[in-house]
């Protein structure tokens with residue numbers, strides 16, 4: 001880690017809801033994540049930035065316990081036991097994966113309902129959550145009978161975020177939600193994420209489009225070769241060139 005690369009005046013960090021400590025993960029001999037520390041608190045949106053292959057997706061997968069890992073992930077101060085798949089999800093840590101992971105042949109409504117599987121047969125609660133998701137993304141209400149696979153890329157991303165919100169997340173993780181999307185729809189989705197974090201939901205946003213993420217984030221972590229090489233106060237980044245120095249440090 002380059003100590004000079006940490007912003008001098010980072011805003012006060014909120015009490016962490018999710019606190020990741022010394023998290024490491026490997027694929028065979030490839031050390032993809034090396035002792036990473038990040039945290040997110042109530043009402044915070046933090047960005048994880050970095051070039052291709054930096055380890056951003058690996059970080060999210062390791063937090064979710066989807067790949068073998070070492071280190072600690074604390075949820076509201078308590079270690080998630082043994083970091084097994086499902087441990088984070090059970091606590092309400094929900095991942096919107098890269099590529100969205102929606103079910104194309106199923107309708108928008110069916111995809112959304114899948115997100116609320118833990119609610120069981122409580123139809124009223126499912127309805128309440130649906131109303132809330134339709135409030136976030138009115139387009140999904142208009143198209144609820146349409147198969148998800150026939151929606152545009154941006155609409156499919158709305159389905160993916162909407163399905164995550166149906167789980168009533170306590171922490172939301174997103175892996176490159178803007179991938180392949182036009183700027184207008186990207187803006188719409190990122191604005192929604194900003195509003196969700198302002199309403200209290202802690203959000204960790206992995207994003208290649210650094211300038212967009214920095215507009216929303218209260219803090220940005222820069223990953224390179226599996227390590228955090230800088231923790232940045234987005235208000236202090238004056239130009240994209242300035243950010244590039246971290247990418248190539």
Ligand SMILES: Nc1ncnc2c1ncn2[C@@H]1O[C@H](COP(=O)(O)OP(=O)(O)OP(=O)(O)O)[C@@H](O)[C@H]1O
Pocket residue numbers: 027030032050051052053054055056057058059208
């Ligand atoms: N299943 C895998 N098997 C072996 N190596 C992998 C696997 N997945 C990722 N890697 C390697 O781990 C490193 C980190 O990959 P990761 O996908 O986490 O990066 P990333 O920052 O998300 O990249 P991108 O922005 O391109 O999605 C890379 O060197 C990658 O080649």
